[in-house]
Amino acid sequence: MKVVLAKTAGFCFGVKRAVEQVYEQVRQGTLPIYTYGPIIHNEEVVADLESRGVQVIHDEEELAKITEGTIIIRSHGVGREVQEKMNAQGLTVVDATCPFVKKIHKAVDRASAAGDTVVIVGDRNHPEVIGICGWSRTKPYVVSTLEEIETIPPAEKMTVVSQTTFNYKKFQELVEKMEEKGYHSSVVNTICNATQERQIEARTIAKGVDAMIVIGGRHSSNTQKLYDICKAECNQTFYVQTLVDLKTQCFPNVRSVGITAGASTPNNIIEEVHTYVRSKL
Known part of the structure; x- marks a missing residue:
């Protein structure tokens, strides 16, 4: 049986950097150590x-x-007010915010300071988006559907950014809709390159296999988007967190399997799934 493992599967730069920073604090023994959110x-x-x-x-x-103690800001980042509270409490703050997310914070801060209405394309409940909202000096608007665009009031100047892990194709559709409505906007594509490459590769693999396995945490936004992309191309697409989940699945009449994983999935889990598929299916 043919097994195709995505080259882009697993930790992205920002996640790898954040995790390494936490383990470095553990090695230094600087307890107590906290992370703001997982x-x-x-x-x-x-x-x-x-x-x-x-x-x-x-x-x-x-x-x-x-x-x-030491508190570590996770890769998703936090808003300005939260970060100021950490500093004010006298904590040792280790900022592990993904550099790509940091760029969005700066863009939103700069645009809103100039009086722009800020529109963030993404999941309003995702910690990255919540953090981005916290850097806007004007009221930010979060949209993820064509219908939600109708809630944005007319504005003389508008800056549009995106959650780094948002679906690139969907982002384009939403931007086109805003342009059709005549909004005078400056669009900044802040979907990180790693996310785009991962989504493109996942779609390509899913088109050519009988079954697709997507590995990642159940609360991972980028993994859910990978699953949606693969499911649209391959009906037998399975979302698993670990090898244990995979063992409960059935793959009838399968001659080829593709495997990809979200940006928060450790390599050891990917390798366990890959080895199992190659030996058992």
């Missing part, structure tokens, strides 16, 4: 860090109770 959307990685003494802070209420 460092990445992968339960196995988060559990391993917790076993090493890293505690997860989920919101500003929990943050307010911390008076000492």
Whole structure:
């Protein structure tokens, strides 16, 4: 049987950098160590860090109770106000925000300071988008569907950015809709190159196989988008977190299988799935 493993599967630059920074703090033994939210959307990685003494802070209420230690800003980033609170509390702040996300923060800060209405294309409940909103000095608008564009009021100047892991094709569709409505906007494509490459490769592989396996955490936005892309091309597409999930699946009449993984999926999990597929299916 033919097995195709995506070259772009696994940790992206930003996630790898963030995870390494947490493990470096653990090696230095600078307890207590906290992360503001799970460092990445992968339960196995988060559990391993917790076993090493890293505690997860989920919101500003929990943050307010911390008076000492090191707190790490995850790859998704946080808003200006949250970061200022960390500094004000005298904590050692390690900023592991993905550099690509940082660029969005700066673009939004600059545009809103100039009076632009900021539109963010993405999932309003995703931590990256929540953080981006926190850098806008004007009221930001978050859209992910064509219908939501109708909620944006007319504006003299508008700056449009995107969540780094948003579906590139869908982003283009939304931008085109805004242009049709005559919005005077400056569009900044902030979907990271790694995301675009991963989505393009996943779509290409899914078109040519009988079954597709997408590996990633259940709360991973970029993995969910990979699944949606692959499902549109290959009906037998399976979303798994680990090898345990895969073993419950059935692959009848399958001669070829494709494998990809989200940006928060460790290489050891990808390799376990790849080895299993090659030996068992």
